[in-house]
Amino acid sequence: MLTVHNAALRGRPGRWTLTAERGRLTSITPDSGAASGLDAEGNLVTEPFVDAHLHLCKVHTLDLAGGGPLAAYTNGTMGAAMDAIDGAAAVKAGQTEEAVTVRARAALVESVRHGVRAVQAFADVDPAAGLTGVRALLALKEEFREFVDVRVVAFPQDGLLKAPGTEELVEEAVALGADVVGGIPWIEFTDAAAAEHVRRMVALARRTGRRVAMLVDDAGDPGLRTTETLAAELLAHDMAGRASAQHARAMALYPEPYLRRLTGLITRAGLGLVSDPHTGPLHLPVFPLTDAGVPVALGQDDIEDAYYPFGRHNLLEVAFLAAHVLGPNRLDDLYDMVTTTAARVIGRETDGLTEGAPADFVVLDGTTIREALTRHNPPRHVVVGGRVIASTNSLTHFPAFPGKSA
Numbered sequence: 001m002l003t004v005h006n007a008a009l010r011g012r013p014g015r016w017t018l019t020a021e022r023g024r025l026t027s028i029t030p031d032s033g034a035a036s037g038l039d040a041e042g043n044l045v046t047e048p049f050v051d052a053h054l055h056l057c058k059v060h061t062l063d064l065a066g067g068g069p070l071a072a073y074t075n076g077t078m079g080a081a082m083d084a085i086d087g088a089a090a091v092k093a094g095q096t097e098e099a100v101t102v103r104a105r106a107a108l109v110e111s112v113r114h115g116v117r118a119v120q121a122f123a124d125v126d127p128a129a130g131l132t133g134v135r136a137l138l139a140l141k142e143e144f145r146e147f148v149d150v151r152v153v154a155f156p157q158d159g160l161l162k163a164p165g166t167e168e169l170v171e172e173a174v175a176l177g178a179d180v181v182g183g184i185p186w187i188e189f190t191d192a193a194a195a196e197h198v199r200r201m202v203a204l205a206r207r208t209g210r211r212v213a214m215l216v217d218d219a220g221d222p223g224l225r226t227t228e229t230l231a232a233e234l235l236a237h238d239m240a241g242r243a244s245a246q247h248a249r250a251m252a253l254y255p256e257p258y259l260r261r262l263t264g265l266i267t268r269a270g271l272g273l274v275s276d277p278h279t280g281p282l283h284l285p286v287f288p289l290t291d292a293g294v295p296v297a298l299g300q301d302d303i304e305d306a307y308y309p310f311g312r313h314n315l316l317e318v319a320f321l322a323a324h325v326l327g328p329n330r331l332d333d334l335y336d337m338v339t340t341t342a343a344r345v346i347g348r349e350t351d352g353l354t355e356g357a358p359a360d361f362v363v364l365d366g367t368t369i370r371e372a373l374t375r376h377n378p379p380r381h382v383v384v385g386g387r388v389i390a391s392t393n394s395l396t397h398f399p400a401f402p403g404k405s406a
């Protein structure tokens, strides 16, 4: 049994005691003053973090890729985004399963430390990478099963029709156990090929009982329309509510009447969106879509790879950065976007902090959301299944503090 006392909870004034038994939350009651178990010291206890979008197969590859792709991806209105993808592909030749495993494992250890309970993890599938990334991530999924729910996406990063042989590889990846069917329709050479890309991947997902996660419209071109194509195909295949769309940066440039029409379609298709304002100069309209009832999550996207030079799989940091791009006035919404809403976007059932729910939670370093975001420190404690799986305590010593005698 685990008891956590002296906890602050979101939206519930006062101090609280949580108890967990056999992996479930058994009670949440006002603090009685008893000091048994873990002391939250007045810090916030919340649902754990969920990352709806991470390219886990290419973490820590920036040094291999060089700075060229990064410069192309982040320049201006992202006109060269496709060049960045081509440049980044060069690192895949010669990539071994072991090398991917070592780098991705380091990132997943950081996930545990930062209280990330689930990750929608993209693994490149293409003639150059083969199934190296998928095999590595599926093995890590097993290795981390108790701590992190790794949902492996078979992701045709270089296109489907553009890179012949890829479709068969994606099918093989799904047969190996990949959880989600990926896609990146906007990089096909024609709109017709993009539509075909979406159609085939949604059909594969339906056939195999998988969800869909696609990177859509990731460049500064208002003519890109694959978010619409995806939503329409979901409806056509009876797959509403079974997909998420990542990036969709072109949405930032859509005329308002079209954006409104698209919002209606997205809603009907039950499509969740994932934005990552820290990894590119454009981002989808996060708050207008949230206000329209569309579930929008924030994702880490990249950790030290060809597209983004930072990242520690700290989703408080992701929300902190988003607060600088999107404005600091809706911190609670941003926090939902890396916790409960993100869980919804990837189709992970979450019961929240209620009696009977899985005893998965974080004890933050901060008594309020703002304080936790300001510090963006790892949680003081990460609890999964009623068990503490990581604790962090940072202390600074001031041996020569002004006024202190030597």
Ligand SMILES: [Zn+2]
Binding pocket: 053, 055, 215, 246, 247, 301
């Ligand atoms: Zn991405």
